[in-house]
Amino acid sequence: MSHQALFQEAALIRSDAEALEVARRLAAQFAQEAGLRDRERRLPWAELAQYSASGLGGITVPKAYGGAGVSLLTLSQVFRILCAADPSLGQIPQNHFAVLEVFRLLATPAQLRFIYSEVLSGRRLGNAGPEKGQQSMLQLSTRLQRGADRLRLSGQRFYSTGALFADWIPTRAKDESGLTVQVLVPRHAPGVEVIDDWSSFGQRTTASGSVRFEQVLVDEAHLLPVWQLADRPNLTGPVSQLIQASIDAGIAEAALRDAILFVREHARPWLDSGVARASDDPFVIHAIGRLQIDLHAAQEVLDNAARTLDRLLAGDISDAISAEASIAVAEAKVLTTEIALQASEKLFELAGSSATRARHQLDRHWRNARVHTLHDPVRWKYHAIGQYHLNGAFPARHQWN
Structure with a gap:
């Protein structure tokens, strides 16, 4: 089944x-077979068609361009809602x-x-992630070169969540x-x-595999000078991180x-x-009370980070503002990571050995949490937060970040 066959305005x-x-309505539908999709690694083509047709892909388009221009708080909550239903699909x-x-x-x-115009019509943007085979995620061997006729792109990438769909x-290139x-x-x-070679034990249906570009013709109208962001304070990193933290919050809520x-029923x-x-076991x-407190704390800090980003984006962005945004989201990322892992692991201790039976599919929560929280290491969030508050770095x- 392909996206082209399912596409509708x-x-x-x-x-x-x-x-x-709309997110709540879709989440109720997506949750119904989330475990089955995970077990069978059944890619969510039909569900993504529903998602695109719903209009959610265009919600951040500014009102001046015909969109809803929703806040980052709303965007974060949409991701939480969808990921509490199916975090692979939601990611x-x-x-x-x-x-x-x-x-x-x-x-x-x-x-x-x-x-x-593309995203408001329901078109989806994927991703061609970091370089395949490079030691650093910032290394770039993907090249954009001018041939006899036009620009051509060549390179190989991995962790390409969404590219298949x-x-x-x-993608980024030199x-x-x-x-x-x-x-x-x-x-x-x-x-x-696009190669579906994603074989992780968690987040199994994100299809976050490889993309290979071989002398691909590129329209010069489809280039952005991202090199300018290196010397220009901005919130692209914090916005991206806010989404990641929201995914983990959704996993925690589901677990x-x-x-x-x-515990109640079985x-x-x-x-x-x-x-x-x-x-009735004291x-x-x-334990449930402790988990609920930690989840509530993570949710509140995440919402506060989103509000902080909304406030900061309304003004001029300086180095100090960019740093403030990164730290606000880092604090949320620490808490959402920890509660996603704690809730998904503690589930089995509280529910007992019967909860480990394959038919319940409850292990998917821990597998999803463990895999997605590796997106970027929390140990470096602690470091960034400590450096910022202790040394003003x-x-x-x-x-x-």
Whole structure:
């Protein structure tokens, strides 16, 4: 099944409230077979078609260009809602929105009109991730070179979440001057090969595998000078990180939800507890209370980070403002990472050995949490936060901060 066969023009979402309402409606549908999709590694083509047709892909398009121009708080909550239903499916649009923030900063008016028209119609942006085979994620061997006729792109990438399902694949490359540019190429252009070689034990249906570009013709109108961001304070990194933290928050919500449900409906009380129901075990009650507090704290800090980004984006962006945004999101990322891992692991301790049976598919929460929270190491979030508050040091500016 292909996206082309399922594509239909998208609905137009006009407000933050409508975006959240649509996300909740879709999440209720996506949750129904989330475990089955994970077990069978069944790629969510039909579900993504529903997502695109709903109009959610266009919610950050500014009102001046016909979109809802929703807040980052709303965007974060949309990701939480979708990822609490199915975090693999919910993760797929992460780069779509991160790339739109880069377009907002660097694109010409003509480029903005083009890309906003595409996403409002339901087209999806994928991603061609870091270089395959390079020691550093910042190394670039992907090249944009001028041949006899036009510019051509060649290179190989991995961790390409969303590329398999995309209409457009953004990637970064070095141009002939050695400058880093963002290149937008059609998913089905000659020379583009998307390889479904993602074999992780978690986030199994994100299809975050390889993309190979072999002498792909590039339209010069589809280039962005991302090299300019190195010396220009911006919030592209914090916006990207906010989305990642929101995905982890959604995983945590799902894990705690299923832990409570299983304890209530299936778990047996330990024989020394002296109670008739596992849900009356005082140690289980205490543990659930602790997890709920930690989840609530993570959610509140995440919402506060989103509000901080919304506030900062309304003004001029300086080095200090960029750093403030990165630290606000780093604090949220620490808490959402920790509660996603804690809730998904504690689930089994509280629910008992019967919860480990394959038919319940509860292991997917831990697998998803463990894999997605490796996106960028939390140990370096602690370091950035400590350096900022103790020594006044600003974190490095890149898409992982």
